[in-house]
Amino acid sequence: MKVLISKSVFGVTGSAQCSQDSIRYLINNNHSLTVISLEGNNGFSFETKQNDLLNKLKWFIFYKSSTINNNISFLKKLYWKLKFPIVRYFNKRKINKLNIRHLIVNSTGSLDLLNEISFKGAKYFRKTLVVHESPDITKFKEVKKNKEYYSQQFSFFSDYIFVSKIVRDKWINFINLDRDKTHYIPNTIREDLTKNLLTKNIFDLKKECSLSMESKTILCIGSIQYLKGQDLLIEASKKLWNSGDYNFDLVLIGDVYESFGLKIMNMINQLKIDYPIKYKKPVSPFMALKYIASADIIVLPSRTEALPRVILEGMALKKPIIASDVGGVSELIENNIQGLVFNAEDVNKLSNCMKALLDDGQFIKNLSEKAHEKYWNFYSRKIYNKNWSNFLDRFD
Known part of the structure; x- marks a missing residue:
């Protein structure tokens, strides 16, 4: 089984749409796939629903408190705030019982979600990080993560997919990645x-x-x-x-x-x-x-x-x-x-x-x-x- 972790799958960001692209490829080519995300699958495109692709996926949703609608009553808000941690706890237990052969993490923005799950037996399956960001982001004060953070996070993975050759070279030089573990798959569109x-x-x-x-x-x-x-x-x-x-x-x-x-x-x-x-x-x-x-x-x-x-x-x-x-x-x-x-x-x-x-x-x-x-x-x-x-x- 392949497991894909993506902070966002259904949003309008480029990273979310790239996540949809990889999901489409995997399920259209008959790969058994589980998706772990911070949002529900109700936002997936009509075209995908029409082709009944969602039924081929297993979902684990780690809801965020920000998804709570401010217009609902106080009691309903309280209910959801209490429910979210419980859902996350049982999701993590179920995920660690999966027979995972290949873990794919879409973008460095999904690393915090990966860390929360804390996979057991990770040394027994392949782990791939799809990198949609340049290491140049660390030059800006708006980004709180530094070279040491990325060096530690990247060390968890067996290999890396880069959407840009130039950006791949930047990461190799930035944190001394092994080039033989890197692969190049540029983005596409609808x-x-x-x-x-x-x-x-x-x-x-x-x-x-x-x-x-x-x-x-x-x-x-x-x-x-x-x-x-x-x-x-x-x-x-x-x-x-x-x-x-x-x-x-x-x-x-x-x-x-x-x-x-x-x-x-x-x-x-x-x-x-x-x-x-x-x-x-x-x-x-x-x-x-x-x-x-x-x-x-x-x-x-x-x-x-x-x-x-x-x-x-x-x-x-x-x-x-x-x-x-x-x-x-x-x-x-x-x-x-x-x-x-x-x-x-x-x-x-x-x-x-x-x-x-x-x-x-x-x-x-x-x-x-x-x-x-x-x-x-x-x-x-x-x-x-x-x-x-x-x-x-x-x-x-």
């Missing part, structure tokens, strides 16, 4: 959805997403937090708006995280009086794809990334992309070939990249076509499935 969206009229999509028909839309999708760099994009946009030469809407979509997220929200509320800037609450993965399909330019101004799924989605949807040169971004985009790349934190360069795409429609078309071609040559689901098959064949 091609069934993107293919359908490519057949739609962009003005119909803009209408569905309530985006402007008169001006271009620059879109940034990602949680509103310091590591994602929305402050840099806002500053670059202000430069162009203040020049008086450019007319575009800036749309930000994502969960608001901690004090930085609140700071950005306050900034947006002040700026939207004079500037065409909009914030939209997190949307479903399918709706996020609709926004990408209806936007004119996609920008990812992150301070750290591994292999951003939103860039892959933009490539598949033939959208011009601007991204900071962090993590594995340069694997996806060669500057001036599949998109435009700027040095992280360089607001002036970001502003110039935006100018270049707002000014030149033919340049946009060339970049978009090259990006689309590269997606299908290197990151398609067919290639993703083959990579997983090759990886599992080595051990099964």
Whole structure:
């Protein structure tokens, strides 16, 4: 039996969607699979329910207190607060009775859940960590975990899957990983959805997403937090708006995280009086794809990334992309070939990249076509499935 641990399976984050991708591969290829997560399975996509895939899975849900609905009565809240620790206790006992052959942990963000379970007999089964993060995250005060923490956590595993070659090399150098224990499986996307969206009229999509028909839309999708760099994009946009030469809407979509997220929200509320800037609450993965399909330019101004799924989605949807040169971004985009790349934190360069795409429609078309071609040559689901098959064949 294979067991997959993922902090989030049904959320809108890239990591959660990557978890769904690996689940789809495993159950579609008849692997016996148990999923351990912090959330219930009611959020899984309709497409998956329709194919009856959920019935092939065994679930252990480690509910969080934050999942309690604030609108319920005091007694019901008390009931759930008392029930959660009991559920977690019995889940751990049941999990340790499973006949596990291969444990797969999706992302370093799931390590705390792994530690809570405290597997018995772990030396008798294979343990794989799928790494969706760059070690560069430890450079930021917003991330509380350091080199010593990751060295200790990584030592539990037999091998590692990295979604980016560049990020793999960073981790090898950062904590002295054995390269022979590492494997490369880049992310993929929901091609069934993107293919359908490519057949739609962009003005119909803009209408569905309530985006402007008169001006271009620059879109940034990602949680509103310091590591994602929305402050840099806002500053670059202000430069162009203040020049008086450019007319575009800036749309930000994502969960608001901690004090930085609140700071950005306050900034947006002040700026939207004079500037065409909009914030939209997190949307479903399918709706996020609709926004990408209806936007004119996609920008990812992150301070750290591994292999951003939103860039892959933009490539598949033939959208011009601007991204900071962090993590594995340069694997996806060669500057001036599949998109435009700027040095992280360089607001002036970001502003110039935006100018270049707002000014030149033919340049946009060339970049978009090259990006689309590269997606299908290197990151398609067919290639993703083959990579997983090759990886599992080595051990099964």
